[in-house]
Amino acid sequence: MLAATHAAFSTVMYLGGATVFEYKIDPIAWCLAMLFSIMPDIDLPTSKVGRPLFWISVPLEKRFGHRTITHSFVGIAILVTLISPLYFYYPLYFWALLGGYWSHLQIDMANIRGVDLFWPSPIRVVMPGKRAYRLEVGSKAEMIVLCSLLVFCVGLYPMSSLGLRGGLHQILKDFDISYDEFIEVQGANWYTLELKAIDNLTLEHINCNCPILGAWQSGLIIEHNGKVRSVGKSQMQHNLFPVDAVLIKGEPLRVISQRVDMKGRSLRWLVNNLKANHGYYLVGELYVDADKVVNVSQIETYHPVLWGGDKVRLHYARAEDLGEYLNVTAIRGEVVVQFWLRPGDKPVELTFAGGMDGEEVPDVLKEMF
Template sequence: MLAATHAAFSTALYLGGAAVFEYQTDPVSWGLAILFSFMPDIDIPTSRVGRPLFWLSVPLEKRFGHRTITHSVIGVAILAALASPLYFAYPLCFWSVLGGYWSHIQIDMANIRGVDLFWPSPLRVVMPGKVRFRLEVGSKAEMIVLCALLVFCVGLYPMSSLGLRGGLHQILKDFDIAYDEYVQVQGLNWHTLELKAIDNLTLEHIVCSCPVLGTWQSGLIIEYQGKARSIGKSQMHHNLFPVDAVLIKGEPLRVISQRVDMKGRSLRWLVDNLQANHGYYLLGELYVDADKVVNVSQIETYHPVIWGGNKVKLHYAKAEDLHDYLNLTAIRGEVMVQFWLRPGDAAVELSFSGGGGKVTTPGVLEGMF
């Protein structure tokens, strides 16, 4: 095959591998895949790699001939041994070297002669089996294959960064795919949901790009118009029913959390004393006096604060969500305070209205109360 065909086929395998196995492509590993797609032809002094390495290609051709040892399993094994240090330092580069080398052998199987894959065995491997379907070097048929590979690579390029599942997600805009993806990566990056949905209560059609906060009852919690809303396919558990949904990965996310013991303390105490230079979310479960009456007018199927007689659950609640519950005093329970930071955000700073000045905590919050 021509060098261009080998380069195109190795690129197709490299980008296809990125789509399936979801590794990050980079110019170095990509370049290695293309470079080593030429290497099996080192057994020809007139080839692209044979000319500069004539001192190796000439004796190889005289001793073994073309498409023998360098196009065999033995050749792949020798290369793997020589490149093995890369496996420990740069695994992607190691597999790019082997993948590029193998791509040459694989497409040469479509040549009329085939390759001696199991050299020194005389068994010759060809694909496809019938001669009339195999390619002659430099023929019109090879030019057609080359053009098809180039078009295929152009289509694979965006898919390689999204992954196969991500690419299907972009096409299908399926909420279940968005949910499954988020479950696997939550807490690592900021995520946004490009959403078309229907409000289960008002039947309003909603189109938004909403930050994703977490999960809830096989659905997601998003922030819509400053409020946490649940989205999913169950009208019993969710505020919004998804029509189209695409999950968009954003900047790296850094979550700083602190547990607060709420025994004998009210939610008003928490809100009044928790003052910080960043927004925060509250999660937790508090047991309260069952005889306490709370004037709750909330009819949404999901709310960041859920009151059930003697128990209050907080699920990505903000201070303004606690308005009806501020006077509840916990018999026992904890609240987790989460600060979500972006790259370059200042360290979390806490101050206490009861005195004690300001505390700056650059990493994990310690001794908050």
């Protein structure tokens, strides 16, 4: 095969691998794969790699011939031995070199002669088996294959950055894929949901790019028009029914949190005394006197503050979401105050105006000052 065909085929394999296995494209690894896709032809003095390395290619051709030792498992074993240090220090480059080398052997099997993959055994490996379907070097058939490979390269490049699941996700815009992906990666980055949905209460059609806060009841919690809403397939448990949904990765996310013991304290105490230079979310459960709680929210449909029996549950609640629950005093329980920081945000400054058992600055935040 021509050097261009080998380089194109190695690129298809490299980008295809990135699409399926979702590794990050590295320009150096890509170039190494293309370079080593022509390396087996070092046993041919007239080849692209054989001419500059004639002092190796000439003896190889005289001693072994073309498509023998360098096109066999023996050649692969020699290569692995030579590049083995890369496996421990730069594994990505190790696999790029090995994959590029193997791509040469694989496409050469489609040549009329095939390759002596099991050299020194005389058995030749060809693919396909029927001679009429195999390719001659430089023939029109090879030019058609080369053009097809270039088209594949163009098509695979955008897919390689998304991955197979990401590419299918962009095409299908399936909510379940968005949910599954978010569960795997939540907390590492800011994520946005590109959403088309229907409000289960008003039947309003909604189109938005909404920040995602978390997950709830096999659905996602988003912020839409300043309100925290849930998106999911259950019309009884979620506020919005998704029609199309695509998960969009954003900036790195850093979460700073502090636990607050709420025994004998009210949510009003927490809101009034918590002083911070960042917005925050409240997460936790409070056990309260059931006789003193008024049910002001739907138990099944998502709300940042949910009441059930003797328990008040906060799930990504903000001060403005607490409403009638501000005066509820906890018998026991705790609340986690979460600060979500973007790169470049100021350090968190958090104090409790009324004191917190004598501790003004939480331990977890001392290093932030």
